[in-house]
Amino acid sequence: MTWRLSLGCPDDNAHSSVVRGLVDDRVASRLVARDPTLWGNDTEDEASKRLAWVGLAESSRPLVAEIAALRKELAGRGLTRVALCGMGGSSLAPEVICATAGVELTVLDSSDPDMVRAAIADRLAETVVVVSSKSGGTVETDSQRRAYEDAFRDAGLEPADHIVVVTDPGSPLAKEAEQAGYRVFEADPEVGGRYSALTAFGLVPSGLAGADIESLLDEAAVIGAALSQDDEDNPGLRLGALLGTAALEGVDKVVLVDAGTPIVGFGDWAEQLVAESTGKDGKGILPIVVEGLDAPNLAPSTPDCVLVSIGRQTPFDAVPPASRYDASVDAPLGAQLLVWEHAVAVAARLLGINPFDQPDVESAKTAARGLLDDPAPAANPDLVDGAVEVRATFGLLPAG
Known part of the structure; x- marks a missing residue:
């Protein structure tokens, strides 16, 4: 396996100095040794579990x-189509893995009724449904599971023959799935959702769909040897130093573009990793995924953007970034996943934030549960036309 990392920055000496500081602090070896103090005393408790x-x-x-054994068993029963019910970290990695491998995976990451109905209507008798939820309480995923259960029963099919569950040990979903007789894969509870690509959350749906998950782990293992070294050539330290240093200087947006990579949709996975890991405490790195080298935010770019290409091409000689910060990362998928996880953890250390909590995500979930448990009474409609009631923000509708 080969990989390549090319970086550009306004001051090579300053970047090298930051990398040397990370080497002197043994950040790489402490990270692989799971040292929770890397991000400060305040984050130690959370980091120790992540x-x-x-x-x-x-x-x-x-x-x-x-x-592999389960896939063979399911195929023997005619179950060859895989549908995944999951949100965020439970769905993004499998979607990228399967698209890159060229195998079919239907991803339900929305509660939109039309999307759910369309998925259920497609070859139901041939479908195995992977229900993935780390907490076991994700409302959208639970709703999708219940919809599939009803559909299987209505078709005279036994849900336990068609449903596989991936969740953390002891979650509400794990208990309910065991009672229902579903096959349950317990994921590692000490891995957060956005870092879970190489856990059961990423591997179970991808492997059942036919992706070569063993090669994915092989690629991660090869790059892992380089990532563990306290060395100035460590790709995780170098990329993390670039991202963190740039953000501290106000270059706090990362534009991700496909540049000749066989990986499909990598930016969509990296987007969540970067945004949720770094966006907190009034700080953060904003990822922007663009469609091509001629897209806005890349050509032309703005002085607050780091340009990052994924793939064989190194396009930034021809498309120089306004900020003078750029990176080109070329590696197979398993290696890319691990490089970016290490780099984001390193960047978070430089920014002085905890890469493993998600205060805004948790607050949004709490607010949503509160609305479902105790919905506020509906406001009086601004206008009524038969059975249609319209409510609008004050000032949006014309007076009268």
Whole structure:
């Protein structure tokens, strides 16, 4: 396996100095040793429960044979179509893995009724449904599961023959799935959702769909050797130093573009990793995924953007960034996943934030649950036309 990382920045000496500081602090070796103090004392408790992702290239190996055996069993029963019910970290990695492998995976990451109905209507008798939720309480995923259960029963099919669950040990979903007789894969509880690509959340749906998940782990293992070294050539340290230093200087947006990579949709996965890991405490790095080298935000770019290409091409000689910050990362998918996870963790250290919590995500979930548990009474409509009631923000509708 080969990989390549090319970087550009306004001051090479300053970037090298930051990398040397990370090497002197043994950040790489402490990270793979799961040292929770890397991001400060205030984050130690949370970080101590979120660092198992650094060893997934090895700890996830036993899943490969389990998933292969289940896929063979399901195929023997005519179940060859895989649908995934999951949100965010539970769906983004499998979607990228399967698209890159060229295998079919239907992803339900929305509660939109038309999308749910269309998925259920497609070859239901041939479908195995993977229900993925780390907490076991994701409302959208639970709704999708219930819709599939009803559809299977209505078609005279036994849900337990068609549903596989991926969740954390002891979650409400794990308990309910075991009672229902579903096959349950328990994920590592010490890996957060956006770092879970190489856990059961990424591997179970991808492997059942036919992706080569063993090669994915092999690629991660190879790059993992380089990522563990306290060395100035460590790609995680170098990329993380670039992202963190740029953000501290106000270049706090990262524009991601496909530049000749066989990986499909990588930017969509990286977008969540970067945004949720760094966006907090009034700080953060804003990821922007663009469609091509001629897209706005890339050509031309703005002085607050780091330009990053994924793939064989190194386009920034021809399309120089206004900020003078750029990176080109070329590696197979398993390696890309791990490089970016390490780099984001390093950038968060430089920014002085905890990369493993998600205060805005949790507050939004709490607010949504509150509305569902105790919905506010509907406001009086601004206008009524038969059975249609219209409510609008004050001032949007014309007077009278």
